Amino acid sequence: MAYQNWMIEKDDDDICWLHLDVADSSTNVLSSAVLDELNQILNELAQSLPKGIVFVSDKNNGFIAGADINEFTHITTEQQATDFLQRGHDIMNKIESLPCVSVAMIKGFCLGGGMELALACSYRVMCDDKSTRVGLPEIKLGIHPGYGGSVRSILKAGPVAAMNAMLTGRMLTGRVAKSMNLVDDLVPERQLKRAARYFVINKPIPRPLGIKDKIMNHRLVRPLIANQMRKTVAKKAPQQHYPAPYQLISLWQKHMDNPRRMLEKEIESVASLVTNPTAQNLVRVFFLMENLKTQGRKKDFDPRHIHVIGGGVMGGDIAAWCALRGFNVTVQDQKPEMLAGTMQRSLTMFQKKFKKDKRSIRESMDRLVPDTKGVGIKQADLIIEAIFEDKNVKQTLYKSIEPQMKEGAILATNTSSIPLEELATCLKDPGRLVGIHFFNPVALMPLVEIVRGENTDEKIMNQALAFGRHIDKLPLPVKSSPGFLVNRILMPYLLEAVEMVGEGIAPEMVDKAALNFGMPMGPIELADTVGLDVCRSVATILSKDQNLNLPKRMESMVEHKKLGKKSGEGFYKWVKGKPVKDKNASYANLKELEDRMIMRFLNEAAACLREKVVATEDLIDAGVIFGTGFAPFRGGPLHYIHAQGVATLSNRLDELNKLYGTRFKANEVWDSLGSG
Numbered sequence: 001m002a003y004q005n006w007m008i009e010k011d012d013d014d015i016c017w018l019h020l021d022v023a024d025s026s027t028n029v030l031s032s033a034v035l036d037e038l039n040q041i042l043n044e045l046a047q048s049l050p051k052g053i054v055f056v057s058d059k060n061n062g063f064i065a066g067a068d069i070n071e072f073t074h075i076t077t078e079q080q081a082t083d084f085l086q087r088g089h090d091i092m093n094k095i096e097s098l099p100c101v102s103v104a105m106i107k108g109f110c111l112g113g114g115m116e117l118a119l120a121c122s123y124r125v126m127c128d129d130k131s132t133r134v135g136l137p138e139i140k141l142g143i144h145p146g147y148g149g150s151v152r153s154i155l156k157a158g159p160v161a162a163m164n165a166m167l168t169g170r171m172l173t174g175r176v177a178k179s180m181n182l183v184d185d186l187v188p189e190r191q192l193k194r195a196a197r198y199f200v201i202n203k204p205i206p207r208p209l210g211i212k213d214k215i216m217n218h219r220l221v222r223p224l225i226a227n228q229m230r231k232t233v234a235k236k237a238p239q240q241h242y243p244a245p246y247q248l249i250s251l252w253q254k255h256m257d258n259p260r261r262m263l264e265k266e267i268e269s270v271a272s273l274v275t276n277p278t279a280q281n282l283v284r285v286f287f288l289m290e291n292l293k294t295q296g297r298k299k300d301f302d303p304r305h306i307h308v309i310g311g312g313v314m315g316g317d318i319a320a321w322c323a324l325r326g327f328n329v330t331v332q333d334q335k336p337e338m339l340a341g342t343m344q345r346s347l348t349m350f351q352k353k354f355k356k357d358k359r360s361i362r363e364s365m366d367r368l369v370p371d372t373k374g375v376g377i378k379q380a381d382l383i384i385e386a387i388f389e390d391k392n393v394k395q396t397l398y399k400s401i402e403p404q405m406k407e408g409a410i411l412a413t414n415t416s417s418i419p420l421e422e423l424a425t426c427l428k429d430p431g432r433l434v435g436i437h438f439f440n441p442v443a444l445m446p447l448v449e450i451v452r453g454e455n456t457d458e459k460i461m462n463q464a465l466a467f468g469r470h471i472d473k474l475p476l477p478v479k480s481s482p483g484f485l486v487n488r489i490l491m492p493y494l495l496e497a498v499e500m501v502g503e504g505i506a507p508e509m510v511d512k513a514a515l516n517f518g519m520p521m522g523p524i525e526l527a528d529t530v531g532l533d534v535c536r537s538v539a540t541i542l543s544k545d546q547n548l549n550l551p552k553r554m555e556s557m558v559e560h561k562k563l564g565k566k567s568g569e570g571f572y573k574w575v576k577g578k579p580v581k582d583k584n585a586s587y588a589n590l591k592e593l594e595d596r597m598i599m600r601f602l603n604e605a606a607a608c609l610r611e612k613v614v615a616t617e618d619l620i621d622a623g624v625i626f627g628t629g630f631a632p633f634r635g636g637p638l639h640y641i642h643a644q645g646v647a648t649l650s651n652r653l654d655e656l657n658k659l660y661g662t663r664f665k666a667n668e669v670w671d672s673l674g675s676g
């Protein structure tokens with residue numbers, strides 16, 4: 001029988017090679033159609049059993065990327081979720097209980113449901129190359145493995161290693177997966193088929209769990225380890241916001257003595273999580289990210305050489321990041337000593353990224369060339385300017401470099417606040433200027449704002465978006481307007497926090513209120529980290545157009561050189577890079593503090609929608625989540641407004657307006673949000 005997604009190949013040794021090549025999809029995912037066909041195939045094979053079955057991917061981008069996340073979005077009740085999961089379980093159980101050997105031959109990504117299928121096989125052989133990774137990343141979508149993977153990974157790798165992999169959701173290299181016993185063999189690509197065949201024919205006895213793992217799995221030991229795991233998880237993911245890791249830990253703690261029962265309970269646990277708002281919002285965030293990725297099409301731009309001007313905090317890191325992503329980069333600064341610093345920092349970045357892979361470190365260093373004279377200007381396809389935030393200084397530079405630039409080369413500025421229209425006035429071809437606004441620290445922040453000035457050519461805009469993808473960032477198209485999207489939305493929230501400290505509320509309590517909402521870092525700690533001078537200058541620029549008052553407290557701190565982390569003291573004292581916090585600080589009504597900050601944040605997000613700073617609600621939510629870390633499990637500020645109810649929140653704004661003043665006045669857009 002012919003299948004749409006699978007192809008059955010039988011060889012002379014009576015081995016059945018089951019090729020997966022999901023129709024109409026660039027990636028193999030375990031959609032309902034794929035699983036239904038697999039079910040039929042397994043029934044068919046049970047009639048005339050081969051010596052063994054080998055699962056193979058015919059896609060060159062990976063084995064199986066996971067379940068079809070699209071299908072999650074159609075699940076609305078726990079019963080639907082249970083049925084969905086039960087079908088997957090039935091198929092995995094069928095594979096596991098086949099009377100013949102089964103092998104997963106893994107090349108490329110093997111994640112989530114794909115890894116669970118591999119774990120249901122008798123053996124797993126894995127390709128030893130850079131692009132092959134395995135993992136169980138479900139936790140990032142607010143669930144945990146639901147096709148039997150939680151049980152089978154623990155049975156193979158032991159509780160500590162397997163739980164760690166599931167709780168972090170990280171991808172594992174072949175070396176790590178092999179050492180954990182998640183895969184049975186790791187071989188170069190040319191030997192992969194031979195290895196799969198070897199396992200079918202020889203059926204070696206799988207490595208059993210070690211004595212230590214058996215002890216850890218013991219009924220009396222599990223509660224102790226489970227508590228330790230809960231404490232570790234709580235540091236990053238509080239239970240009220242992220243229930244999945246806690247449910248996974250409890251599942252193991254309660255049911256490991258009886259793996260069959262644990263499989264059944266896994267379904268119950270995941271079914272309750274899938275329908276929970278956290279998972280639904282994290283799935284939403286996944287799609288928002290995919291949407292950002294489609295904003296830039298790599299084929300629109302094929303730059304070879306990037307020239308960065310300014311080797312300071314931002315320029316240095318931008319240059320290093322571009323070299324790390326494979327571009328030839330020259331980096332220029334008027335001060336040679338800045339370039340020495342850039343090279344040193346770049347080496348640190350490469351070492352962090354590539355760890356022991358000395359070759360990649362050396363190759364990245366070779367691609368990055370300090371250039372005191374600006375020799376790279378003539379060769380560059382893209383010039384990124386990251387010099388002082390001063391219009392005149394920037395324009396003087398532009399005037400001197402424009403005549404040297406290659407035809408068609410792009411000039412991009414990393415300015416945080418100067419309108420592109422103003423900068424472009426000095427250019428002969430103002431259409432070639434675009435904003436590529438990186439966030440600090442460049443290596444960690446996934447978002448780049450791609451800023452369209454009034455004069456920016458459409459082609460240049462598309463090329464800049466494409467560049468965002470080439471360097472593996474998420475490019476967000478934004479209109480050139482003060483603060484663009486991210487800084488503009490962040491600033492009222494930060495200033496409200498500073499205002500509250502000015503009222504005598506402990507910074508620790510202000511930060512705690514924001515953490516309670518789900519922000520990754522409190523605003524006061526954030527302000528100290530960014531630098532109060534930087535905050536003040538962005539706020540000053542924004543205050544020209546917005547209802548923003550610079551808190552006196554901030555002014556005076558900057559005057560007294562209390563700039564935050566970099567000067568050793570800001571709102572907090574900083575010791576060894578960490579803020580010293582008063583553990584005894586208290587405040588009776590944290591919810592009020594939370595509301596004051598968050599409502600200003602939401603109001604500004606709504607204003608950006610009205611002014612079309614970014615084209616759609618989804619893009620605003622995406623930009624804010626990836627640019628500020630806004631509580632991802634809430635699905636973005638505009639989504640949060642809809643989920644809470646427009647009327648409820650705009651009433652709250654009115655109350656705050658009466659209590660604290662007009663900075664809480666609801667933006668006009670709230671009325672139209674209600675009708676949306």
Ligand code: NAI
Binds near residue numbers: 312335
């Ligand atoms: P910085 O002061 O650390 O570095 C600026 C560098 O530019 C200095 O090394 C200086 O020697 C060099 N420079 C100045 N004029 C030059 C010229 N004519 N030719 C060659 N080199 C010159 O500044 P930072 O923080 O890196 O900011 C650079 C730009 O990035 C600014 O436009 C800023 O608004 C923007 N930005 C800054 C962020 C931050 O967190 N610091 C975040 C996002 C954007």
